[in-house]
Amino acid sequence: DQQVKQNSPSLSVQEGRISILNCDYTNSMFDYFLWYKKYPAEGPTFLISISSIKDKNEDGRFTVFLNKSAKHLSLHIVPSQPGDSAVYFCAASAHKFYFGSGTKLNVKP
Amino acid sequence: DTEVTQTPKHLVMGMTNKKSLKCEQHMGHRAMYWYKQKAKKPPELMFVYSYEKLSINESVPSRFSPECPNSSLLNLHLHALQPEDSALYLCASSQAHDSYNSPLHFGNGTRLTVT
Numbered sequence: 001d002q003q004v005k006q007n008s009p010s011l012s013v014q015e016g017r018i019s020i021l022n023c024d025y026t027n028s029m030f031d032y033f034l035w036y037k038k039y040p041a042e043g044p045t046f047l048i049s050i051s052s053i054k055d056k057n058e059d060g061r062f063t064v065f066l067n068k069s070a071k072h073l074s075l076h077i078v079p080s081q082p083g084d085s086a087v088y089f090c091a092a093s094a095h096k097f098y099f100g101s102g103t104k105l106n107v108k109p
Numbered sequence: 110d111t112e113v114t115q116t117p118k119h120l121v122m123g124m125t126n127k128k129s130l131k132c133e134q135h136m137g138h139r140a141m142y143w144y145k146q147k148a149k150k151p152p153e154l155m156f157v158y159s160y161e162k163l164s165i166n167e168s169v170p171s172r173f174s175p176e177c178p179n180s181s182l183l184n185l186h187l188h189a190l191q192p193e194d195s196a197l198y199l200c201a202s203s204q205a206h207d208s209y210n211s212p213l214h215f216g217n218g219t220r221l222t223v224t
Binding site for chain 2 (some may be wrong): 002004009033036041042043044045046049051071083089091095096097098099100101
């Protein structure tokens, strides 16, 4: 049973607008959450993370929000750029990392 | 450029072949990982090495044999694989295993095809 789920396999957004990628988890023992970006023919690249003691972490255009009561994680990209088009994986950690199945983001010029 | 280097990028092997995948990192990380990823699926953990010792084996078949010669190198020896083992094999490293706030850094993977 998957402990980390990304229910939207794809998302299409206009350049300059906000992209919101969502992730849900089931294990309340997870204490560290991450987002990765993956281009074709490359490995996942670490983007941003958040520990369970926080509810928000920002890094430039990327902000991760954590709602522990809802067991929900989201990544906001503002403004979205065509170069952001990639597959985004969320991950959660409790002794080892668990990954979601990914959301393919397409940012249209 | 990724700081975790994997070779080869592509590998085609028959079911009777023996081959090895190699991974190298020079970030001073003490934990190294092998993941397997099939198309449209999340990466699946195979092995974790912590301080050059195998700490996690996710019930991987013995036709996959990991080796950590030193803290910078990680190998995956392959023997008698099956076509269903065809996948992208990703190596990753982190500052330490089971360490709070220590993200994984991935290589670009080896695309393995078993014929």
